[in-house]
Amino acid sequence: MNTVVRAAALAESDPALLARIVAGDLEALGGLFERYHHDVRRFLLRMGVHSELDDLVQLCFLEVIGAARNYDGRASARGWLLAIAATMVRRQRRSIGRMTARLREWMSSHDQAREELPSETLEGRQAEARLFQALQKLSPKKREVFVMVALEGTSGEEAAAALGIPLNTIWTRLHHARKELRRKLGEALP
Amino acid sequence: MSCSRLWQAEAVEDGRIDALDAASFERHRLQCSECAHEASVLRALRDTLQRVQPREPSPLEQRRERAELLRRANQLMLARRDAPRRPLLLSAAAALVALVTVSLAWRVSHSPSAASTTAPVFELRAVGGASFHDQSRGPSGRVTLTSGALAVHVEHLQRGQRFVVAVPDGELEVHGTRFIVEVEHAHTQRVLVTEGVVSLRLSGGAEHQLIAGSSWTRPPPSAPDSALLVATRTADDAEKARQSTSAPPDAPRALAARADERAPTSAARLRRSHGATHARDTSEQSVSAASSVAAPAAVGGSNAPTTSNAPLEFAAAMASFQTGAYLDADERFATFAARFAADPRSEDAAFLRAVIATKRGDAAAAVARARDYVKRFPSGLRSAEMQRLLNAPW
Numbered sequence: 208m209n210t211v212v213r214a215a216a217l218a219e220s221d222p223a224l225l226a227r228i229v230a231g232d233l234e235a236l237g238g239l240f241e242r243y244h245h246d247v248r249r250f251l252l253r254m255g256v257h258s259e260l261d262d263l264v265q266l267c268f269l270e271v272i273g274a275a276r277n278y279d280g281r282a283s284a285r286g287w288l289l290a291i292a293a294t295m296v297r298r299q300r301r302s303i304g305r306m307t308a309r310l311r312e313w314m315s316s317h318d319q320a321r322e323e324l325p326s327e328t329l330e331g332r333q334a335e336a337r338l339f340q341a342l343q344k345l346s347p348k349k350r351e352v353f354v355m356v357a358l359e360g361t362s363g364e365e366a367a368a369a370l371g372i373p374l375n376t377i378w379t380r381l382h383h384a385r386k387e388l389r390r391k392l393g394e395a396l397p
Numbered sequence: 398m399s400c401s402r403l404w405q406a407e408a409v410e411d412g413r414i415d416a417l418d419a420a421s422f423e424r425h426r427l428q429c430s431e432c433a434h435e436a437s438v439l440r441a442l443r444d445t446l447q448r449v450q451p452r453e454p455s456p457l458e459q460r461r462e463r464a465e466l467l468r469r470a471n472q473l474m475l476a477r478r479d480a481p482r483r484p485l486l487l488s489a490a491a492a493l494v495a496l497v498t499v500s501l502a503w504r505v506s507h508s509p510s511a512a513s514t515t516a517p518v519f520e521l522r523a524v525g526g527a528s529f530h531d532q533s534r535g536p537s538g539r540v541t542l543t544s545g546a547l548a549v550h551v552e553h554l555q556r557g558q559r560f561v562v563a564v565p566d567g568e569l570e571v572h573g574t575r576f577i578v579e580v581e582h583a584h585t586q587r588v589l590v591t592e593g594v595v596s597l598r599l600s601g602g603a604e605h606q607l608i609a610g611s612s613w614t615r616p617p618p619s620a621p622d623s624a625l626l627v628a629t630r631t632a633d634d635a636e637k638a639r640q641s642t643s644a645p646p647d648a649p650r651a652l653a654a655r656a657d658e659r660a661p662t663s664a665a666r667l668r669r670s671h672g673a674t675h676a677r678d679t680s681e682q683s684v685s686a687a688s689s690v691a692a693p694a695a696v697g698g699s700n701a702p703t704t705s706n707a708p709l710e711f712a713a714a715m716a717s718f719q720t721g722a723y724l725d726a727d728e729r730f731a732t733f734a735a736r737f738a739a740d741p742r743s744e745d746a747a748f749l750r751a752v753i754a755t756k757r758g759d760a761a762a763a764v765a766r767a768r769d770y771v772k773r774f775p776s777g778l779r780s781a782e783m784q785r786l787l788n789a790p791w
Contacts, residue, residue, distance in 0.1 A: 231474060233467050233470055233471060233474075236466070236467065236470055237463055237466070237467055240462075240463055240466055241459075241463065244459070244462070244463075245453065248453075248454075249450070261462060264462070265462070265465065265466050265469060268466055268470075269466070269469060269470060269473060272470060272473060272474070279606065335448075338445060338446055342446060356411070357410075357442075357443050357446070358443070358446055358447055362412065363411060363412065363413060364611060367608075367611070368608050368611070373591075374611065375715075378411060378413060379778075381411060382407065382778075385407070385439065385442060388442060388446075389438070389442060392442070392445075
């Protein structure tokens, strides 16, 4: 790809990129992907998606093509993209066809988590795997709020708007998620 | 020994308390080992889980993924573009279906019961006291609010229907929703949306879309316009504002009392359903808090507390609490708990009344309310915090 065009796409604002996507400009979609695919990938992984992760990241950005028309013009599309990712996870969870894959994934989650997490020592790997598993044991609703607000830094208001739930529900789920994590992690915390 | 401010550690971590309270807690934390520990545990929980970073794909993998995305997007777009090239038979069938649909739509739109000619169904409720005029005409619902707070519920709007609340400094366009709007000194002070979406257009400002659960509060005069959305006045600001006005601190109560004098109940409600079910009122209807009290009887409404009022009343109390109007919030929570004792939010009301007493430095009331909470909700969500409050060294 032309480096100049690519640099221009990276300098453009999110609303401008989204407007070009609506007009059918694929280069703009590539620009948005470069800007946010790390965030989307990390969010999906924290939400417990392992198998078909790459596919799901791509599906999120393909969804943008149809959804861009309804973009509300906010300066950063990050929260909006995470909301799309959360919807994709919910959709995937509901899909009966993926049940088998998820079952297989669940059975091997411990080993996978150990492979995925970068750490120099065995103790470190085990500790991180334990943290990751504690996160995965939260109910999907609590996990999605905890990951969005506490880990990804989305504001409560933005998460409420993105997930379509009242703000007070966000705080309640966050409170219960923390309570559960503190109970599960116990001495791992100071 | 347990600190009564322990709950603020989580509120600060969430970013759900205002800067003044957060700063106050930070100062307190330096002297309170328990709060310092709680805050550090919450921070450690976040930091520890954030440290678990999944493996990032290599630059080569990223390039491959990007190329694959663009290939799939291109395919998708081509498929959409190719969609019209269908066999002739299919196109003919689609045209036939479209023709039938258009003709049906035309017949529906020209029938006397068409949605576009009926008036929107809405319900207005003065919160405390309000002065408003209903100027609805045809399918356009329009209410002008000149002062006071008004809780509005607009049922889902049909095609062609509109509903606008005109305020002295702008207007709110409603899209089938529940919300509360408050006007004071010819300026909109706050808007709280509990359901649906509201567009707030104030003169000289940009349009704000408020969705369910969000609120807008007028910032202090010096604040920039960008700070308007979900702005929250601090307790001190609210106190200063209260002191600077000529009205006595209990002015809202006096207003409500005046409404009470003129009517048997302060629940000023007006439910309107034009068109098919009621004769249209073409003349401008002027309604004040007092006169609207009579309206329910006229339209068969009831002043008895219904569960449909609960969200609005709780939201109004929450709005007062969030803007630091603690006296008003306390009164509203008490009313809510009395009227909707079976509602799950009455537990929150009981908890927040104890919090309000703590914030106001009224130890006796705080302890009494905490005791009441523990008695009524022994396994409640906040029972541990209430227990700590009971054991606090006042």
